[in-house]
Amino acid sequence: MDPFHPEVVAFCCRHCAYAAADLAGGKRQPYPAAIKIVELPCTGRIDVVNILHAFEDGADGVLIAGCLNGSCHYIKGNLYARQRLDYVHGLLGEIGLEAERARMINISAAMGVQFAELAGEHVETVRALGPSPLRRKIKQGEAA
Amino acid sequence: MIVAEKKPLDAIARMLDGCGRVLAVGCGTCVTVCFSGGGKEVATLAASLRMKRRMEEGKPLEVTEAMVQRQCEWEYLEPLAEQIKEYDAVLSLGCGVGVQTLAERFPATRILPALDTLFMGLPSAQGVWEERCQGCGACVLDKTGGICPVSRCAKQLFNGPCGGSQNGRCEVDAALPCAWHMIWERAEALGMTESLMAIEAPKDWATSRDGGPRRMVRDDLRLPAEQGQEGGE
Amino acid sequence: MSQGNAAAEPAEAARKSGGNLERALRQGHFAVTAELGPPRGWDAAFVRKKAQILKGWVDAANVTDNQAAVVHMSSIATGLLMIEEGLEPIIQMTCRDRNRLAMQSDLLGAAAHGVHNLLCLSGDHQSKGDHPGAKNVHDIDSIQLVAMVRAMRDENHYQNGRDIPGGGPRLFIGAAANPFADPAGMRPYRLRKKAQAGADFIQTQLVYDVPRFREFMKKVVDLGAHERVAILAGVGPLKSPGMARHLRLNVPGMAVPESLDARLEAAVKGIAGDDKTARSTAWREEGKRICVELIQEIREIEGVAGVHIMAIEWEEAVPEIVKAAGLRSGTQG
Ligand code: SF4
Ligand code: SF4
Numbered sequence: 001m002d003p004f005h006p007e008v009v010a011f012c013c014r015h016c017a018y019a020a021a022d023l024a025g026g027k028r029q030p031y032p033a034a035i036k037i038v039e040l041p042c043t044g045r046i047d048v049v050n051i052l053h054a055f056e057d058g059a060d061g062v063l064i065a066g067c068l069n070g071s072c073h074y075i076k077g078n079l080y081a082r083q084r085l086d087y088v089h090g091l092l093g094e095i096g097l098e099a100e101r102a103r104m105i106n107i108s109a110a111m112g113v114q115f116a117e118l119a120g121e122h123v124e125t126v127r128a129l130g131p132s133p134l135r136r137k138i139k140q141g142e143a144a
Numbered sequence: 145m146i147v148a149e150k151k152p153l154d155a156i157a158r159m160l161d162g163c164g165r166v167l168a169v170g171c172g173t174c175v176t177v178c179f180s181g182g183g184k185e186v187a188t189l190a191a192s193l194r195m196k197r198r199m200e201e202g203k204p205l206e207v208t209e210a211m212v213q214r215q216c217e218w219e220y221l222e223p224l225a226e227q228i229k230e231y232d233a234v235l236s237l238g239c240g241v242g243v244q245t246l247a248e249r250f251p252a253t254r255i256l257p258a259l260d261t262l263f264m265g266l267p268s269a270q271g272v273w274e275e276r277c278q279g280c281g282a283c284v285l286d287k288t289g290g291i292c293p294v295s296r297c298a299k300q301l302f303n304g305p306c307g308g309s310q311n312g313r314c315e316v317d318a319a320l321p322c323a324w325h326m327i328w329e330r331a332e333a334l335g336m337t338e339s340l341m342a343i344e345a346p347k348d349w350a351t352s353r354d355g356g357p358r359r360m361v362r363d364d365l366r367l368p369a370e371q372g373q374e375g376g377e
Numbered sequence: 378m379s380q381g382n383a384a385a386e387p388a389e390a391a392r393k394s395g396g397n398l399e400r401a402l403r404q405g406h407f408a409v410t411a412e413l414g415p416p417r418g419w420d421a422a423f424v425r426k427k428a429q430i431l432k433g434w435v436d437a438a439n440v441t442d443n444q445a446a447v448v449h450m451s452s453i454a455t456g457l458l459m460i461e462e463g464l465e466p467i468i469q470m471t472c473r474d475r476n477r478l479a480m481q482s483d484l485l486g487a488a489a490h491g492v493h494n495l496l497c498l499s500g501d502h503q504s505k506g507d508h509p510g511a512k513n514v515h516d517i518d519s520i521q522l523v524a525m526v527r528a529m530r531d532e533n534h535y536q537n538g539r540d541i542p543g544g545g546p547r548l549f550i551g552a553a554a555n556p557f558a559d560p561a562g563m564r565p566y567r568l569r570k571k572a573q574a575g576a577d578f579i580q581t582q583l584v585y586d587v588p589r590f591r592e593f594m595k596k597v598v599d600l601g602a603h604e605r606v607a608i609l610a611g612v613g614p615l616k617s618p619g620m621a622r623h624l625r626l627n628v629p630g631m632a633v634p635e636s637l638d639a640r641l642e643a644a645v646k647g648i649a650g651d652d653k654t655a656r657s658t659a660w661r662e663e664g665k666r667i668c669v670e671l672i673q674e675i676r677e678i679e680g681v682a683g684v685h686i687m688a689i690e691w692e693e694a695v696p697e698i699v700k701a702a703g704l705r706s707g708t709q710g
Contacts, residue, residue: 048184049184052195055195056191091153298504299500299502299518300518304520304563304566304567305558305567306499307558308502308555309558309560310558310559315630317504328562332562343524345524346516346536
């Protein structure tokens, strides 16, 4: 059996997490290879359906990385993202996927080390949950 | 507007058991502005249903997304006429009227409701909708300061508040304002409390749903041919 | 029919209904009513036992109608058992469970069986009861019910205006009032509205806050409503400080001063905390004493024509309270 290489889509805000991820790389504190970064102008740009599509296309996990509370460049974008993630957690439950596969973190542009740590933590959570059942089923579907 | 919310996903999935191709149709009017049946909600539901079907290991479910401006008028459904034949079922994200309009226009296709239609109301705060009218067919808002005792008083009282009204809240649910508290305060503000002293006679519910399904006819607007068919005169 | 009895009494003593309650009020007595809660099942002995406890101590006793929106034996059926035991019932009827057809037919039936009194209520909402999925009716409201029954009795017609063959049922009509609910400004007017609709008597929500009740009654008297309708103040013995708190915090439209909790607490001073029975007895004794004092204070308020004693599932307390308050000796019916 193939060893499990989790894939986690990380929606990163340009003003904090995206820069933090860069910084982490520069400091030789690389974040895990499992993390696939999608740059956003603000986590408030995320819509429920974006997160669902990530899972539908086979992601094992989703990470939303926005600014620290109170520091959103657009005042409340990170708070909206948090509320939408809560809603997505409900939907994932209805679909039959573990809600823990989707997580939000709040960091600043200067927190490269923390970004790498928290991202690594989430990758481990996802690794423990195993491959997304949807991914398995995509493969089966392809094979069939 | 008409306010509706998504049914539990499992309930929708069970309606679609056995279906392979489904057309999910949203509506661009009321349910778009209450965030239950607009384009985004159609996409969200379509993705959710596809994933759920994959999890349940059935045959794959193909969900095509579509929008119409208004599901509650046959004319607006015409653009669906050709493609609809290719689907095992149509999942309507319209209100109950939209679902039925689709079913009437396309009698050969199974039309299924994805939403629970709740009430006629308004958004009272962002993300919050409240009921305002039950369509009783004989509006009394002139007598009650513009606050509806039929839809907003839990006991549909016409002569003042019940004994459970406290601090402006309804005894049924502290999240709800007491309609009669509001009616009284409004009357005080308008200097019209005297109008609430008269005893309001029992309502004639015949104009409401109690009189059976309702219908409105405006002869001046009808096509002459239809008039002839119907009345025979 | 009770025509034989009615003929034996003074002509004006019981004009509307022929019942005890009307007679007592008409003769200027300070009226006393109590409450009998029907069983959750169909145990007639349960009703008879409670009726025997109250009989002779009150002018009439209310029979609740699916109280708290929980299914109980029907109020009219329970009332018939009470009549058999010699206790006059006041049938409660809520607008929650019946439309105007059912109300009128039930009242015709109740009258045929010798029921003399009716209390008209909106009814607790079914969402608070044991069938929260039930559809409620609310075809007419409690004031419209009062007016409908008055027209049945005095004008011999149904709600639709058509004649009732043989005349309308002879019922003494009651309604409820809550002096402590909001909007406070409308409450005295609402009571007057009930009087204008044709209520013969009013029973109020439990009164624990006498100063507030006095204020309310002053407005009622200023409106002259007390001259059209007999007002019976609701009273009831507290069983414990917990009950006082519960009424204050959880029952909408209830005013219970905190000083009463303190009085109940003081009553168990010196009793060991684990002696539950002794504490409960001490609380109940104090609860009855408070109730008697309340009655004595309330009696002096202008416009009060009687008291309605609500001792829920504690009917035994009623005779003791009535006796201690000097309202009845218990020898006559
Ligand atoms: S009175 Fe009737 S028509 Fe008017 S708002 Fe209320 S329910 Fe609607
Ligand atoms: S509390 Fe107010 S809104 Fe609620 S049932 Fe009573 S009168 Fe109606």
